[in-house]
Amino acid sequence: MTGRCPPSLATFTDLYELTMAQAYWREGLTAEATFSFFFRSLPPQRGYLVAAGIDQVVTELEQFHFTTDDIAELQRLQRFDEDFLRYLSGWRFRGTVRAVAEGTLVFAHEPLLEVTAPIIEAQVVETLVVNRLHLHTLLASKAARVRWAAGPHRQVIDFGARRCHGLEAAQAAARCGWLVGFDGTSNVMAGLRYGIPLYGTMAHSFVTAFADELAAFRAYARTFPDSTTLLVDTYDTVEGIKHALRVAAELSQQGHQLRGIRLDSGDLLTLSRIARELADAAGFPQLQIFVSGGIDEYAIEQLVRQQAPVDAFGVGTKVGVSQDAPYGDCAYKLVAYNGQPRLKLSEHKQTLPAAKQVYRFYDAAGQMLYDQIALADEPSPPGGQPLLHEVMRQGQRVVPPPTLEQSRQYFRQHWAGLPPVCKDLHQPAPYDVQLSVALHQLTQKLVAHWGHRLETPRHQG
Numbered sequence: 001m002t003g004r005c006p007p008s009l010a011t012f013t014d015l016y017e018l019t020m021a022q023a024y025w026r027e028g029l030t031a032e033a034t035f036s037f038f039f040r041s042l043p044p045q046r047g048y049l050v051a052a053g054i055d056q057v058v059t060e061l062e063q064f065h066f067t068t069d070d071i072a073e074l075q076r077l078q079r080f081d082e083d084f085l086r087y088l089s090g091w092r093f094r095g096t097v098r099a100v101a102e103g104t105l106v107f108a109h110e111p112l113l114e115v116t117a118p119i120i121e122a123q124v125v126e127t128l129v130v131n132r133l134h135l136h137t138l139l140a141s142k143a144a145r146v147r148w149a150a151g152p153h154r155q156v157i158d159f160g161a162r163r164c165h166g167l168e169a170a171q172a173a174a175r176c177g178w179l180v181g182f183d184g185t186s187n188v189m190a191g192l193r194y195g196i197p198l199y200g201t202m203a204h205s206f207v208t209a210f211a212d213e214l215a216a217f218r219a220y221a222r223t224f225p226d227s228t229t230l231l232v233d234t235y236d237t238v239e240g241i242k243h244a245l246r247v248a249a250e251l252s253q254q255g256h257q258l259r260g261i262r263l264d265s266g267d268l269l270t271l272s273r274i275a276r277e278l279a280d281a282a283g284f285p286q287l288q289i290f291v292s293g294g295i296d297e298y299a300i301e302q303l304v305r306q307q308a309p310v311d312a313f314g315v316g317t318k319v320g321v322s323q324d325a326p327y328g329d330c331a332y333k334l335v336a337y338n339g340q341p342r343l344k345l346s347e348h349k350q351t352l353p354a355a356k357q358v359y360r361f362y363d364a365a366g367q368m369l370y371d372q373i374a375l376a377d378e379p380s381p382p383g384g385q386p387l388l389h390e391v392m393r394q395g396q397r398v399v400p401p402p403t404l405e406q407s408r409q410y411f412r413q414h415w416a417g418l419p420p421v422c423k424d425l426h427q428p429a430p431y432d433v434q435l436s437v438a439l440h441q442l443t444q445k446l447v448a449h450w451g452h453r454l455e456t457p458r459h460q461g
Helices: 015-027 054-062 068-077 082-089 119-124 126-150 167-179 188-194 204-208 213-223 237-253 268-281 297-305 404-417 437-459
Strands: 032-039 096-099 113-118 155-158 229-231 260-263 288-291 312-315 330-337 356-362 368-375 389-393 433-435
Touching (some): 032 119, 054 389, 119 126, 126 167, 204 213, 260 268
Parallel strands (some): 155 312, 229 260, 260 288
Antiparallel strands (some): 032 330, 356 368
């Protein structure tokens, strides 16, 4: 034990952010800057992203400051000027934040969040903003695909906690699943923290701890006579189904009802059909068939297309780590400094300058038609609904945080407006995102200016 206090959230930075902050401070660069967080592109086979993590970022920015212990730890690094560290010890985040609402559907190049603050403050929070929004948005987007694949009449439960990349990621996965329409989670901490309904069955270890499968099933059913789902694939799955139905009959005689059986391996299509046939023949048409075991939206889509008699899906590893898209090409970039627009011209990484607004246009039936990325200070186009709203001013919230249930309902409304062709799991139709005339002209002007200046040295000599 060192006796040192754990570092605060303010030290959750990359070293380059703090070294740049000291350089800004030494050079007297203290003017206001705007940074924009966005995704340069959508992951493969993605037609949209679901913005998530917004509220967590705002909450953490409200609390963002360096403690006395933080400053002492930074001193031990012997990298920073004492005067700079004294400067850090005296400030909190006092910026303005504009953001889309939690659960908003977003597309490439559209800002999810913009931070405007003195450049040191806006720069130092970069890692925090990117980390939170990147993880939550990827998890919510993956979960939305799963919910879509399952259809409206089958339950989807989060089972991913054990293989998520850390305890915090497991909470995020459960929360994001609920945000986009999951029916519950097996994660007790997330259920208690967010008010998400809790679901659970049993593990194979419970079955193998008993002398035989039937004894295990009876023991579990005695403990939970009205809420038991039996895991039937520990040994021979068909025999396991028959054992479960025997327990169902015994419970029925006692005035109770077996909730369901769970299939966790094997040919899920064939086994679910066998289970349904045997359960119906035994007089238990209400018995729920629950499927899990490494499934994702693609496996679910196939089972649904083949009309597998499955009532609920438990999704874990592949969803909890966004297995086919574990990262997104996102960025937090300076777009304005001291009242002047800024942009980056790196190959394949060019940015759009200036603070921005995104407008969404709908047809008469409420279907999304297209989005327009515009300058934040240009007039609103007729019929366009702005997506970015001020949520913080001078480091304090200006609107109360939405409840998770409110965000869930907001996502549901947005989701209903997204054309089905954009929801396809394999070849989604691209959604139309346009630039306003003013933003396009400003971008072209800056590209011409900086492009010319960058080209000049290559023609010398």
